[in-house]
Amino acid sequence: MIIALTPNSCIDRVLHLDRKVTPNNLHRVNHSVEYAGGKGVNLARVVRALGGEVLLAGFLGGFNGLKFRHLMQQEGLEGVFLELPGETRECQILLDGSDHPTEINEKGLTVNHQDWQTLMEKLPEGKLAICGSLPPGDTLGHFQDLLQRLPAKPVVDTSGPALTSAISQGVLLCKPNEHELAGIVGSKLNSMEEAFEAASQLYQTHRTPILLTLGAQGAALVNEKVHHVRSPSIMVKNPIGAGDSLLGAYLWATDQGYAPEEALRWGVAAGAECARKGGPAFVTREGVTELYQQTRSLQPS
Numbered sequence: 598m599i600i601a602l603t604p605n606s607c608i609d610r611v612l613h614l615d616r617k618v619t620p621n622n623l624h625r626v627n628h629s630v631e632y633a634g635g636k637g638v639n640l641a642r643v644v645r646a647l648g649g650e651v652l653l654a655g656f657l658g659g660f661n662g663l664k665f666r667h668l669m670q671q672e673g674l675e676g677v678f679l680e681l682p683g684e685t686r687e688c689q690i691l692l693d694g695s696d697h698p699t700e701i702n703e704k705g706l707t708v709n710h711q712d713w714q715t716l717m718e719k720l721p722e723g724k725l726a727i728c729g730s731l732p733p734g735d736t737l738g739h740f741q742d743l744l745q746r747l748p749a750k751p752v753v754d755t756s757g758p759a760l761t762s763a764i765s766q767g768v769l770l771c772k773p774n775e776h777e778l779a780g781i782v783g784s785k786l787n788s789m790e791e792a793f794e795a796a797s798q799l800y801q802t803h804r805t806p807i808l809l810t811l812g813a814q815g816a817a818l819v820n821e822k823v824h825h826v827r828s829p830s831i832m833v834k835n836p837i838g839a840g841d842s843l844l845g846a847y848l849w850a851t852d853q854g855y856a857p858e859e860a861l862r863w864g865v866a867a868g869a870e871c872a873r874k875g876g877p878a879f880v881t882r883e884g885v886t887e888l889y890q891q892t893r894s895l896q897p898s
C-alpha cells in the first residue's frame with residue numbers, strides 16, 4: 598500500500614474566472630469547486646483511479662479540517678489524520694484561460710515535533726510518499742529528524758530547503774521540476790541537457806534517484822543513467838496536479854512490478870491525462886492507458 602502523507606493539507610478552491618487575472622482589478626467567478634487538497638491527495642486520486650491501494654495521512658484542524666474530511670469521504674478516499682489546534686489552510690487556484698493558472702496558497706497549521714511523532718506512530722506499514730510543502734514552524738528540523746528515524750526510506754516531493762535536505766540525506770526518490778532543480782544546484786539551467794547533467798551530479802553525490810518533471814517535455818528518471826520519456830501531445834486544460842499525478846502513477850506502476858523505465862511511461866501518461874482532463878480528480882484508468890500507449894522511453898544516456 599502507498600501512504601500519501603501531505604504534512605500541509607489544504608482545501609483547494611478552483612475558481613473559474615470571467616477574464617484574465619490582472620493586478621488591482623475586480624474579477625468575478627463564473628463557478629468554483631472545492632476539493633480536499635494537497636499534493637499527496639492528488640497523488641492518491643491517481644493511484645486509486647489506476648486500481649491501487651492508497652491511504653492519505655496528514656494534519657487537519659478547525660472548520661476546514663472537517664470540510665476536508667467530508668470532501669475526502671465523498672470521493673471515497675481514506676486517511677489517517679491528526680487533529681491540531683488552528684485552521685487547515687486554503688489554496689486558491691485561479692483558472693482564467695492562461696497557459697498556467699495563478700495559485701495563492703496559505704501557510705498552514707503549525708506542527709510541532711510531538712505532532713509529527715504521534716502521526717507517524719499511527720501509520721500502518723507501506724511505501725511512504727511525503728508530498729507538498731512543510732507546514733510553518735521549525736518543521737525542517739522535525740522533517741530531517743523524521744527522515745533519519747524512518748524504518749524505510751520514503752519518496753519525497755517537496756520544495757525549498759526541505760527538498761535539498763531530502764536529496765542530501767538520501768531518500769528512495771525525489772521529484773523536483775526543472776525550476777526546483779535549478780534552485781537546488783543554485784544556477785540557471787538553460788537546456789534539458791543541462792538539467793540532466795545537474796540531476797546526474799546530484800545522484801552521483803548523494804545516491805538519491807531523481808524523478809525530474811519537465812512539463813510538456815515529459816519526465817526523466819535520473820540514476821546511473823538518464824531515462825527520458827516524452828509526453829504525448831495533448832491540449833492542456835489545467836496543468837495543476839500533473840506532477841502529483843505523474844508521481845502517483847509511477848509509484849503505482851513500480852508497486853505492480855513494472856521496471857522503473859516502464860513505470861516512468863505510466864507516470865508521464867498520467868501527468869498528461871491530468872493536464873488534458875483538467876485535474877487529478879478527472880483522471881481515469883482508460884485515459885491513462887490510452888496515453889501510456891502513445892509514450893516510449895528514449896534511448897537511456
Ligand SMILES: O=P(O)(O)OC[C@@]1(O)O[C@H](CO)[C@@H](O)[C@@H]1O
Nearest residue numbers: 609634635636688702729730838
Ligand atoms: O503549497 P504546496 O504544499 O507546495 O502545494 C499545494 C498545492 O498547490 O499543490 C497541488 C498541486 O500540485 C495543489 O492541489 C495544492 O493546492
